[in-house]
Amino acid sequence: MKSRPTLAVVGATGAVGQVMLQILSQHADIWGEIRLIASPRSAGRKLAVRGEEVEVLALTEDAFEGVDIAMFDVPDEVAAHWAPIAAAQGAVVVDNSAAFRMDPDVPLVVPEVNPHAVRSRPRSLVASPNCTTLSMIVAVGALHAEFGLRELIVSSYQAASGAGREGVDTLRRQLTAVTGTGPRPAVAEPGTGPGDVRRAVGDDMGPFPGPLALNVVPWVGELREGGWSSEEMKVRDESRKILGLPDLRVAVTCVRVPVVTTHSLTVHARFEHEVTVERAREIIATAPGVVLFDDPAAGDFPTPADVVGTDPTWVGRVRRALDDPTALELFVCGDNLRKGAALNTAQLAEMVAREGREEREGREGREGW
């Protein structure tokens, strides 16, 4: 690796890619060249990163020439095809898709929870978890380190931007329709009846399997065995892998809510030992990447409107289960485009880059002795 490694951002023009360029412009600048790569139809566009306009290149094998680290935020099938190509060209790939997360030869890493895992990457691939998993796992991981996790029962309140730009645009159009500024009648009235929201929204469902404005939709992802959704299976399987608990009991219900950005989750976490709220609050308050925001009497609990655009996992409503001294209840919010996607990927790329620098400095040091 060069003294300042070359970084490729694959999927630079997507919703997560845009947040990634913001993050790269805000973080300490450890990169040499930053190369922006996207699908051929976006090639030639110019995007701002580190205060400079950079032209987007089309995704080809040649685009990875000289790249040290490549961050991928593209659909699963695109990552499955192109990430190994980038790796064969000599890049370490940090992939934000689901394509490699459960591959036993690919580490699935959250820097605050299992940083050591990043160093073992036989395929030159590192995977970043799903946004819903990431929105809670830093807080849960900190509690696990002290209390020993046995069971997670989780319900999500997932934002539209988890479905990309199309999700946000759809929510905005639907909100206009139901609040009555469009040609259809307003339905945000107490007398709203069955089907009124559907009539206002019409067929404009975008990527969602039901209307999202003035509604909640208990479905995210594709159908899996037993009636589970792929999103629910990801939260279970990825939590187990990140925490190193292959037999952890996990039950998840994923629900989409009419929020633009920031996923929220209720978490019922059962531990090996009795827990106290006092100690749980201390752990949450001091864990890296986590903020305790929990004083209901003062109106302090995290909500998406306050958390959006911030880096940490926000935790409130910390309670011990009334009927089970080994269980805690939490309400957790995390920006699904930042820590839930771009930020974790950037952190992993930075870890790999630092590791390269440390090795180089170590080698040079030894050579100097």
Place this chain on the structure above:
Amino acid sequence: MKSRPTLAVVGATGAVGQVMLQILSQHADIWGEIRLIASPRSAGRKLAVRGEEVEVLALTEDAFEGVDIAMFDVPDEVAAHWAPIAAAQGAVVVDNSAAFRMDPDVPLVVPEVNPHAVRSRPRSLVASPNCTTLSMIVAVGALHAEFGLRELIVSSYQAASGAGREGVDTLRRQLTAVTGTGPRPAVAEPGTGPGDVRRAVGDDMGPFPGPLALNVVPWVGELREGGWSSEEMKVRDESRKILGLPDLRVAVTCVRVPVVTTHSLTVHARFEHEVTVERAREIIATAPGVVLFDDPAAGDFPTPADVVGTDPTWVGRVRRALDDPTALELFVCGDNLRKGAALNTAQLAEMVAREGREEREGREGREGW
């Protein structure tokens, strides 16, 4: 009791009262006089019930003269004062407030779950449960009857109308503000940052402790010991009383969502014995007052937009926990103004009225022999 009993509707002008008048106009007409009662400032208004305009009377002791059954939908402190006065005047009171629900001398009744309890009412009071409890308890009660319930872990997605007309009006004003048709800027954009929703909404929070448009708020009710909200304690305590399971483990997190009417809940229910999804689906499909709507491949799962204005509890996303053969996951929707409030109260009043008629017919029958 007269052959057609006199019914009083106390709180006739509220959000629930209005739905109650619809229900009384739709159900079999078993009532003689229907007397509408409200606070003195609403007295003199005329409301339609059974196709007739009826003048609203002010809440006074005299207003209960000749009343056989009085349905109360008023704030707790109003019910606490006036329900015993109505009972002392000879009325059986069916109360929808929290004032008497946990009184051991007042039955807390859901007709589909514990109908027998309505007959034992030493104080001439019958209580109807909280809307969040009611939105799931019919489905949970049916499963309990077969499998034996051990533990409930519940997260709510509660509608604005649970906070009355003011809640709905607030949500509507906030939606207009955030979608940009008001004087403030639109924030329903992918780049929404921290505080943007708060800036658009300003101080217009209505009854909610945070902005509800484009947001979710993990707080409903008042603060109780240990960081719990009063709403969460109601779901726990009332579920235990209705099901006759005083030691049932219950953990609840209540969250408000930007929906006009219909509460949704995720339910993790653990039973004494191993369960099967097949049998659970049969029970749900055949239980009175419950509809199974569960075919994700066809897009069939309940959402508030489809459930609002209907009577039953809708159940979808029925799954067996992957790591616990004794637990089921459900997603449940119920109209919080109908079964969650007015409908259950009307059902209870009708049960009491039928009981009066059966007793009278039984006596007349014996006299005829």
